[in-house]
Amino acid sequence: MRKLLVSPAPHIYSAENTRRIMMDVLIALAPSLLVSIYFFGFSAIQLVVVGALTCVGVEYVIQKYLLKTEVTISDLSAAVTGVLLALNLPPNSPWWLMLIGSIVAIGVAKMTFGGLGQNIFNPALVGRVFLLISFPVLMTDWTIPESWFRAGVDATTGATPLALVKEGLAQGLSVEEILANSLDLSYFQMLFVKTGGSVGEVSAFALLLGFAYLLFRRVIRPHIPVTIFLTIALFSGIFWLIDPNQYMDPLFNILTGGVLIGSIFMATDYVTSPMTARGMVIYGVGIGVITMLIRMFGSYPEGISFAILIMNSVVPLINKYIKPARFAKEVKNG
Amino acid sequence: MKKTFALGGVHPHDHKISAGAAIEDFPVLSRVYISMAQHLGSPSEPVVAKGDRVKVGQLIGKPTGFMSACIHSSVSGTVASIEPVADLAGNKVNTIIIDVEGDEWEPSIDRSQTIVREITATKEEILKRIADCGIVGLGGASFPTHIKLTPPPGKKADYLLINGAECEPYLTSDHRIMLEMPEQILIGARLMMKALDVKKCFFGVEENKPDAIASLRRFSSEYPEIEVVSLKKKYPQGGEKQLIDALIGRRVPAMGLPIDAGAVVQNCGTALAVYEAVQKNKPLFEGIVTITGDCTEQQRNFRLRVGTPFNKMLDAVGGLPEQAVKLISGGPMMGKAVANIEAASVKSTSALLVLTEEQTKRKPQTQCIRCGKCVQVCPMGLEPYLLNKLAKVSRMDELEANRVQDCIECGCCLYTCPAQLPLLDNIRVGKGQVIRILRSRPKK
Ligand code: SF4
Numbered sequence: 001m002r003k004l005l006v007s008p009a010p011h012i013y014s015a016e017n018t019r020r021i022m023m024d025v026l027i028a029l030a031p032s033l034l035v036s037i038y039f040f041g042f043s044a045i046q047l048v049v050v051g052a053l054t055c056v057g058v059e060y061v062i063q064k065y066l067l068k069t070e071v072t073i074s075d076l077s078a079a080v081t082g083v084l085l086a087l088n089l090p091p092n093s094p095w096w097l098m099l100i101g102s103i104v105a106i107g108v109a110k111m112t113f114g115g116l117g118q119n120i121f122n123p124a125l126v127g128r129v130f131l132l133i134s135f136p137v138l139m140t141d142w143t144i145p146e147s148w149f150r151a152g153v154d155a156t157t158g159a160t161p162l163a164l165v166k167e168g169l170a171q172g173l174s175v176e177e178i179l180a181n182s183l184d185l186s187y188f189q190m191l192f193v194k195t196g197g198s199v200g201e202v203s204a205f206a207l208l209l210g211f212a213y214l215l216f217r218r219v220i221r222p223h224i225p226v227t228i229f230l231t232i233a234l235f236s237g238i239f240w241l242i243d244p245n246q247y248m249d250p251l252f253n254i255l256t257g258g259v260l261i262g263s264i265f266m267a268t269d270y271v272t273s274p275m276t277a278r279g280m281v282i283y284g285v286g287i288g289v290i291t292m293l294i295r296m297f298g299s300y301p302e303g304i305s306f307a308i309l310i311m312n313s314v315v316p317l318i319n320k321y322i323k324p325a326r327f328a329k330e331v332k333n334g
Numbered sequence: 335m336k337k338t339f340a341l342g343g344v345h346p347h348d349h350k351i352s353a354g355a356a357i358e359d360f361p362v363l364s365r366v367y368i369s370m371a372q373h374l375g376s377p378s379e380p381v382v383a384k385g386d387r388v389k390v391g392q393l394i395g396k397p398t399g400f401m402s403a404c405i406h407s408s409v410s411g412t413v414a415s416i417e418p419v420a421d422l423a424g425n426k427v428n429t430i431i432i433d434v435e436g437d438e439w440e441p442s443i444d445r446s447q448t449i450v451r452e453i454t455a456t457k458e459e460i461l462k463r464i465a466d467c468g469i470v471g472l473g474g475a476s477f478p479t480h481i482k483l484t485p486p487p488g489k490k491a492d493y494l495l496i497n498g499a500e501c502e503p504y505l506t507s508d509h510r511i512m513l514e515m516p517e518q519i520l521i522g523a524r525l526m527m528k529a530l531d532v533k534k535c536f537f538g539v540e541e542n543k544p545d546a547i548a549s550l551r552r553f554s555s556e557y558p559e560i561e562v563v564s565l566k567k568k569y570p571q572g573g574e575k576q577l578i579d580a581l582i583g584r585r586v587p588a589m590g591l592p593i594d595a596g597a598v599v600q601n602c603g604t605a606l607a608v609y610e611a612v613q614k615n616k617p618l619f620e621g622i623v624t625i626t627g628d629c630t631e632q633q634r635n636f637r638l639r640v641g642t643p644f645n646k647m648l649d650a651v652g653g654l655p656e657q658a659v660k661l662i663s664g665g666p667m668m669g670k671a672v673a674n675i676e677a678a679s680v681k682s683t684s685a686l687l688v689l690t691e692e693q694t695k696r697k698p699q700t701q702c703i704r705c706g707k708c709v710q711v712c713p714m715g716l717e718p719y720l721l722n723k724l725a726k727v728s729r730m731d732e733l734e735a736n737r738v739q740d741c742i743e744c745g746c747c748l749y750t751c752p753a754q755l756p757l758l759d760n761i762r763v764g765k766g767q768v769i770r771i772l773r774s775r776p777k778k
């Protein structure tokens with residue numbers, strides 16, 4: 001008689017797996033990646049390749065030789081970290097900056113906690129913030145490298161829109177004057193080709209395309225990005241209504257300073273974000289508020305990286321106390 | 335928008351391959367094996383002895399307690415032996431083995447095709463017929479139906495809900511009876527309404543069976559107290575608590591029963607059995623069974639006598655295919671894996687499903703990536719990743735505080751987990767332990 005397999009129900013499983021999910025994140029990043037290669041050329045390719053290879057390499061070496069555990073690089077999570085970090089650096093960053101960032105991201109932020117699923121802080125963000133603190137000049141050098149797209153044109157500096165505004169305001173200019181002085185700040189520019197900013201931020205449209213893909217594939221739920229957007233809109237909207245000459249409008253605040261890439265790709269990192277829908281909303285509101293506080297009162301013009309990292313540290317607490325909506329509304333006694 | 339339950343749920347691929355196959359009579363075999371443990375509760379006691387001659391529909395097992403049921407012969411012939419026989423899991427249960435001779439039915443059974451519409455029986459008579467005919471819930475748990483139709487003192491049902499969701503992939507037996515015997519089912523529902531003294535019945539069917547919905551609705555005008563509701567397709571819609579939420583928007587309290595939400599849920603197959611018992615005097619000794627699988631030669635629906643061995647059932651669809659690795663009694667989400675292929679069918683057997691290695695093999699586990707998908711799909715609003723962790727280290731207090739006892743073992747979490755963690759395997763163990771502790775605790 002044939003031996004039959006016997007195991008408890010359920011007997012079928014969905015096709016989801018970790019690798020497929022990470023692959024989807026990479027696919028969702030592809031539009032932004034292509035746009036940045038178009039604008040920044042070799043420099044963007046170099047950053048992404050160095051990032052992905054270093055992250056995967058570091059994870060491999062640590063798992064194989066240091067921890068002597070199963071090597072799990074094929075789940076692609078390290079590759080995602082590498083690509084994300086690359087997309088978060090200024091386009092003109094040297095390759096060795098990327099290398100250092102990747103080593104910190106995987107070696108320190110991920111593997112010391114026990115690898116995928118164990119870390120508290122988003123590895124790519126830890127890498128980015130580490131670089132920002134250690135190499136402040138390089139990390140805010142927004143020189144646009146030469147590419148096929150702008151071949152022959154002199155390298156230009158494209159200060160980030162937020163920095164432009166912050167600087168302008170500090171010089172006593174009004175928002176209207178700042179906008180009049182800069183060609184790069186129209187909404188059309190910001191939606192499609194905003195060259196001031198990190199590698200992955202060129203086109204808001206490309207990032208939103210990735211967002212739509214992630215939602216369509218049900219890789220992420222909309223809760224976190226949407227609450228961040230709404231919180232930033234509300235927060236900045238209040239100030240903007242009070243004095244539109246001192247504060248930028250809500251849409252500007254959402255389209256600039258890494259809010260899109262941060263909300264869509266960093267804040268939604270499974271490992272470092274809450275498990276329940278309610279928790280996600282609290283987390284999103286927290287990120288939005290902290291981002292705006294940093295922008296208005298802090299010394300960094302951007303702020304979302306720090307906001308996400310700060311909220312990362314609250315996630316274990318959120319998971320402990322914020323329970324999902326239970327099915328049963330009451331408990332029967334006796 | 336179509337109705338459905340509020341929390342969680344998954345959408346496994348339908349695979350209702352046998353949906354188009356009309357119900358056929360399964361040939362009566364030369365020998366059947368009728369288990370005395372076919373229901374929730376204590377096993378029945380044989381009332382026949384070796385060598386006795388029995389007819390189709392004759393009582394051969396009587397109930398041994400409150401939660402027990404009558405068992406009737408599904409064939410005519412001679413009792414060959416009464417002995418412990420391995421069930422599908424390999425556990426020995428007392429079984430009456432009958433050698434078949436001819437097909438002689440109890441004369442009291444109305445075998446005509448006429449539909450008996452008029453309800454003459456009183457509430458008490460209906461309940462007695464249901465008990466005497468050994469009707470048990472055919473939705474899975476095999477709860478004796480007459481008990482479910484008798485709410486405990488102080489409790490009153492407001493609604494009768496009929497489950498025609500058939501939300502498990504592959505299964506089509508309920509679909510076929512709704513299509514082929516809609517009026518009988520509706521009369522069965524009315525009989526149960528009378529037994530329960532309720533004025534309204536909702537009949538939930540998932541939208542992927544439009545023909546069944548149409549077939550039931552054809553008689554709606556005649557039975558205005560029964561409303562056929564088309565439900566969005568989502569598993570586990572057929573779970574009692576989910577169906578109540580979907581149809582009447584009420585939530586059964588934790589540790590409570592449907593009656594605590596004023597509802598009694600019965601499967602549509604049970605409604606058919608009730609009709610046959612009360613109106614046609616026919617005990618429950620045969621049922622509609624889907625025999626299917628993507629790898630089987632055929633996929634068919636049969637009217638099958640209780641006590642037919644699984645291997646004989648497989649012969650009817652071309653035998654056990656080469657690539658088959660797992661046999662399931664019931665659906666792929668909640669059915670039981672068959673360890674003993676020679677075990678026989680019971681009253682509640684609704685399907686025999688054949689799965690290939692590719693379909694059913696668990697993939698290698700990775701670490702939990704904390705994606706929260708298990709939380710998202712849990713229809714009870716639990717945190718499977720957390721319960722899994724707690725169950726592995728036997729933290730009973732925390733398991734209880736995180737409501738492991740509410741788990742309905744639907745399997746949505748394990749089905750979904752991208753890390754392929756055996757969530758439900760561990761949660762089931764933890765739940766069992768916590769429920770034991772809760773039961774031993776003095777009641778307030
Ligand atoms: S679905 Fe699996 S991997 Fe995702 S949180 Fe739940 S247990 Fe972890």
Ligand code: SF4
Nearest residue numbers: 712741742744745747
């Ligand atoms: S098996 Fe239990 S824990 Fe898992 S999804 Fe179903 S009810 Fe939730």
